[in-house]
Amino acid sequence: LALFSDTEMKLMPVLAEMELDGIHLDAQTLYDYNTELTAGIEDAENEIYKTVGHTFNIASPKQLQTVLFEERHLKPGKKTKRGYSTDTSVLEELALYDPIPKMILEFREMTKLQSTYVETLPEMCDKNGRIHTDFVQTGTATGRLSCRDPNLQNIPVRNEAGRRIRSAFTAPEGKVLVSADYAQIELVILAHLSGDENMCRAFTEGTDVHKATAALIFGVEPENVTQEMRRTAKIINFGVIYGMSAFRLANDLGISRTKAAEFIENYFNTYSSINTFITETIRKAEEKGYVETLFGRKRPIAGINSKNRLEKSGAERIAVNTPVQGSAADIVKKAMLDVDEALSKEKNGARLLLQVHDELILECPDNPETIEKTIALVKDKMENAVKLSVPLRVSIEYGKNWGEFH
Structure with a gap:
């Protein structure tokens, strides 16, 4: 009951505020990236055809099964109603024995990024160029916040493609973005x-x-x-x-x-x-x-x-x-409440925009004193959200776009 009333219910207005504010998106960055991505997808496609020796529909599980299990004699794994599975986990295992599964995975990654983010995000902006996600408090069994339309938590973290997409999320004129990330929470x-x-x-x-x-x-x-x-x-x-x-x-x-x-x-x-x-x-x-x-x-x-x-x-x-x-998840939510409350008292124009797993993204006026104060405040509230037997540590960066961070 305490978790429900002191954390979840109190978080609702904070999340509503974040949804209404949205985050600024520089659509041109994604238009430019889309041109590159289209060329990359075409190259990947041609490379697959060249290695296989003929063209086929890469997106068709049936045709892919024929290529992998009949032509290239790879050992099939999981069986589905439509034959043998060609899902990511199967292809990752097969990639140890043949170059084609790895190529297919890379091709899929690029087409997914293009359709899910690169082409879609610019269409979701409001008249001020801001994008508004929906936060969901009941979407995961562990209690982690999720978000949808668009889901910004699934942008890949560890590769260049993900960084390119995140770099389109920018601070508008006169503002900077601040990223506060729990270290190995x-x-x-x-x-x-x-x-x-x-x-x-x-x-x-x-x-x-x-x-x-x-x-x-x-x-x-x-x-x-x-x-x-x-x-x-x-x-x-x-x-x-x-x-x-x-x-x-x-x-x-x-x-x-x-x-x-x-x-x-x-x-x-x-x-x-x-x-x-x-x-x-x-x-x-x-x-x-x-x-x-x-x-x-x-x-x-x-x-x-x-x-x-x-x-x-x-x-x-x-x-x-x-x-x-x-x-x-509970600690991050508690930290959000503490940060929001402190920022409301401070009234310096800094505000929470996004939560992505263990990271909070804020928008802050671009002047050294405000940035310094905001960073100190966020660090203090996040590191002291709860007392554990080992210290919680937070790393904070700021810049003009989300892609600049870590």
């Missing part, structure tokens, strides 16, 4: 919930947690950790929250399943309290039929006591992930 919560000594130490001392993990699981000094070791540790750190199996880790890293299992075993030897937290969370979920976040949000876990092994392991992954991801 889910791992901070995992450290807090598990009380794991090694992980808590990494966060309390402010060291790079992925580097610290790599040093421990590879048995080397932190200064001898390579980029590759850090990347492996990062995948495992986040994978643990989502119940990553040795099979999945082997695929992601391109290593043998034995080696992947060894990495996971080393990880749990290093962070033994995380192992205990996972076991305990699953046990409580089996007993109660639900799990809870730090703020008391409950999520029923269907299938946690299922006799079907596949269903049960899926339910276990949800049971472990929800207290972590759900608590992160």
Whole structure:
């Protein structure tokens, strides 16, 4: 009840305000990118035809099945009503054995970006060039905010294409955008919930947690950790929250399943309290039929006591992930309320525009004093939204467009 009345209900007017304000979009940036994207899609298409040896309809699952499983003799995976699946997960696995699936994935990514964002967003602007998304408080089982029409949370984060799309979201004349992002909030919560000594130490001392993990699981000094070791540790750190199996880790890293299992075993030897937290969370979920976040949000876990092994392991992954991801969602909502309240008192013209997972985007008048004050205020409210056994840290940047950040 407290979560409902003190967080969710109080957040409604804040979200309504954000929806009404909208965010400015520079349509020309997307028109220019669309020209490039169209050429890129054409090149990708021709490359696929050249490698396959003939043209076919890439968007047709039936024709794609023929190319992959009959002509290129790849081993089919999941079966559907219309034959064998050609979905993303299947193509990712097949990409290890043949160049075509990877090309198809890249082609799909480009066409999806074009139809979902590049061509669509400019048409959604109002007369002032601002775009208004709808925030949804009840759209996810973990409590995370989602948004739709347009969904700005699905713009890819890690690649150049996503950055190009985000760079079209700009500050109008006389304003700047401010991005405030929680650093590794889910791992901070995992450290807090598990009380794991090694992980808590990494966060309390402010060291790079992925580097610290790599040093421990590879048995080397932190200064001898390579980029590759850090990347492996990062995948495992986040994978643990989502119940990553040795099979999945082997695929992601391109290593043998034995080696992947060894990495996971080393990880749990290093962070033994995380192992205990996972076991305990699953046990409580089996007993109660639900799990809870730090703020008391409950999520029923269907299938946690299922006799079907596949269903049960899926339910276990949800049971472990929800207290972590759900608590992160609750903290971000609390931070939004605190930031909004402080900005209302400050009355300096800065305002919240967007929430994208662990990041808040604000618009602020473009003068040094206001920017400095706004950054200090946002940092303070976000880092102190809740007191955990390890510190929450927020990184803040400002600039003329969203694509400039991290």
